[in-house]
Amino acid sequence: xxxxxxxxxxxxxxxxxxxxxxxxxxxxxxxxxxxxxxxxxxxxxxxxxxxxxxxxxxxxxxxxxxxxxxxxxxxxxxxxxxxxxxxxxxxxxxxxxxxxxxxxxxxxxxxxxxxxxxxxxxxxxxxxxxxxxxxxxxxxxxxxxxxxxxxxxxxxxxxxxxxxxxxxxxxxxxxxxxxxxxxxxxxxxxxxxxxxxxxxxxxxxxxxxxxxxxxxxxxxxxxxxxxxxxxxxxxxxxxxxxxxxxxxxxxxxxxxxxxxxxxxxxxxxxxxxxxxxxxxxxxxxxxxxxxxxx
Amino acid sequence: xxxxxxxxxxxxxxxxxxxxxxxxxxxxxxxxxxxxxxxxxxxxxxxxxxxxxxxxxxxxxxxxxxxxxxxxxxxxxxxxxxxxxxxxxxxxxxxxxxxxxxxxxxxxxxxxxxxxxxxxxxxxxxxxxxxxxxxxxxxxxxxxxxxxxxxxxxxxxxxxxxxxxx
Numbered sequence: 521x522x523x524x525x526x527x528x529x530x531x532x533x534x535x536x537x538x539x540x541x542x543x544x545x546x547x548x549x550x551x552x553x554x555x556x557x558x559x560x561x562x563x564x565x566x567x568x569x570x571x572x573x574x575x576x577x578x579x580x581x582x583x584x585x586x587x588x589x590x591x592x593x594x595x596x597x598x599x600x601x602x603x604x605x606x607x608x609x610x611x612x613x614x615x616x617x618x619x620x621x622x623x624x625x626x627x628x629x630x631x632x633x634x635x636x637x638x639x640x641x642x643x644x645x646x647x648x649x650x651x652x653x654x655x656x657x658x659x660x661x662x663x664x665x666x667x668x669x670x671x672x673x674x675x676x677x678x679x680x681x682x683x684x685x686x687x688x689x690x691x692x693x694x695x696x697x698x699x700x701x702x703x704x705x706x707x708x709x710x711x712x713x714x715x716x717x718x719x720x721x722x723x724x725x726x727x728x729x730x731x732x733x734x735x736x737x738x739x740x741x742x743x744x745x746x747x748x749x750x751x752x753x754x755x756x757x758x759x760x761x762x763x764x765x766x767x768x769x770x771x772x773x774x775x776x777x778x779x780x781x782x783x784x785x786x787x788x789x790x791x792x793x794x795x796x797x798x799x800x801x802x803x804x805x806x807x808x809x810x811x812x813x814x
Numbered sequence: 815x816x817x818x819x820x821x822x823x824x825x826x827x828x829x830x831x832x833x834x835x836x837x838x839x840x841x842x843x844x845x846x847x848x849x850x851x852x853x854x855x856x857x858x859x860x861x862x863x864x865x866x867x868x869x870x871x872x873x874x875x876x877x878x879x880x881x882x883x884x885x886x887x888x889x890x891x892x893x894x895x896x897x898x899x900x901x902x903x904x905x906x907x908x909x910x911x912x913x914x915x916x917x918x919x920x921x922x923x924x925x926x927x928x929x930x931x932x933x934x935x936x937x938x939x940x941x942x943x944x945x946x947x948x949x950x951x952x953x954x955x956x957x958x959x960x961x962x963x964x965x966x967x968x969x970x971x972x973x974x975x976x977x978x979x980x
Contacts, residue, residue: 529937529938529939530938530939532949532954532957533937533939533941533945533957534939536945536948536949536952536954537952539954540952540953540954543954555955555958557958557959557961558961559958560932560936560937560960560961560965561932561936561937561938563932563938564929564932564938565890566890567925567928567929567938568929568932568933568938569909570909570912570913570916570921570925570929571912571913571916571921571925571926571929572913572916573833573834573835573909573910573913574834575933575969577834578968578969579932579965579968579969582964582965582968611834611835615834618834625968625969626968628967628968628970629964629967629968674889674890674891674892674893675892678891678892678893678895678896679892679895679896679903680896688896713853714853714889714891714893716853716889717889718888718889718890718891719854719886719887719888719889719890720886720887720922720924720925721858721886721887724854724857724858724887724889725889727857728853728857728889793952796948796952
């Protein structure tokens with residue numbers, strides 16, 4: 521099936537290895553990515569929204585209007601992008617006065633927000649449209665014995681009345697995805713704790729990420745798995761910050777779940793950009809090699 | 815003990831009602847469900863969404879939109895929105911308060927830095943030659959052009975004051 525990718529900013533500009541993993545893995549699931557011109561930043565659901573919500577809605581509505589014009593389903597691979605686009609749609613659809621104000625602005629560039637776009641996160645497209653069996657069938661190298669501590673991140677789940685993805689308290693979408701890849705999702709105490717990145721304070725975010733690391737360390741997982749690039753920065757670079765500021769080294773590899781899918785589809789670590797991460801995924805790769813030998 | 819005199823600044827509450835998302839503050843009945851699920855409240859006593867809502871109901875403009883406001887400690891996690899039985903959407907009230915603080919030029923300086931890139935370039939991350947080089951090394955296609963002219967047009971304020979002169 522054809523879908524339009526909405527790449528956002530974090531993936532193409534900061535973590536292009538994630539874009540690479542998507543481009544390498546989705547075609548193996550029968551998805552054709554049709555790149556189009558015209559999108560801008562979603563914009564980010566934290567800072568730009570805090571600056572001016574009407575302008576935040578306006579930029580999002582312009583992106584949504586472009587999505588509407590394509591007539592195809594638009595997928596995002598970033599929790600921030602899906603949060604902004606879905607919340608903007610929800611707000612514009614429930615608040616006609618704001619919709620009118622936003623459309624007055626869009627008229628200047630001959631665009632109109634109608635409310636007809638279909639936007640999903642890639643993991644939702646896989647679960648609901650393609651089916652997890654398609655994932656299972658694409659696996660060439662099952663990740664036997666690889667244990668993954670999942671970090672859900674806030675924005676793909678909450679608020680559930682807008683996101684319509686899963687039960688926000690007992691989610692299973694990412695666990696099921698990891699299981700379909702052939703790895704083992706491992707529960708840990710702080711699985712649903714926020715990474716803290718959106719908090720404009722110096723100490724608080726580090727305390728929150730450290731709480732999550734301690735929880736993952738206790739679980740004994742081989743790696744952390746997630747789908748949000750902002751959370752990724754809290755955890756990959758975040759571990760360097762924590763060893764610098766707090767003197768505690770965790771050394772837990774942080775893997776974007778589509779990179780994990782790529783490994784299971786038989787791609788080399790470099791082909792999904794794992795070599796670009798600060799925390800190297802050696803122990804995961806060793807386990808995969810081991811399982812390949814068997 | 816003499817009763818403490820409580821005054822409510824309805825002028826501020828009227829203003830808050832007019833900011834997108836602000837109106838829902840009226841529905842708060844102070845149950846604290848938001849506090850129980852708030853990660854910022856778990857890690858610091860300086861942040862408590864129920865107290866922020868109480869101050870909104872009292873119309874305490876300076877405490878909420880002044881320089882020392884705790885609103886910037888919000889992690890933006892949406893747990894309060896998820897849990898609130900009154901559909902207050904505390905995070906959206908906090909966003910409305912942040913918008914008001916920006917209007918009063920009382921927001922932290924880092925906010926302007928973090929949001930200005932989008933207004934000026936259409937993306938949140940600065941595009942440097944290193945970005946393009948890394949994409950090339952990974953074999954990714956070149957970046958698409960960002961329609962900056964269109965973006966500036968939709969951000970312009972009705973009186974014709976461009977965003978960047980704010």
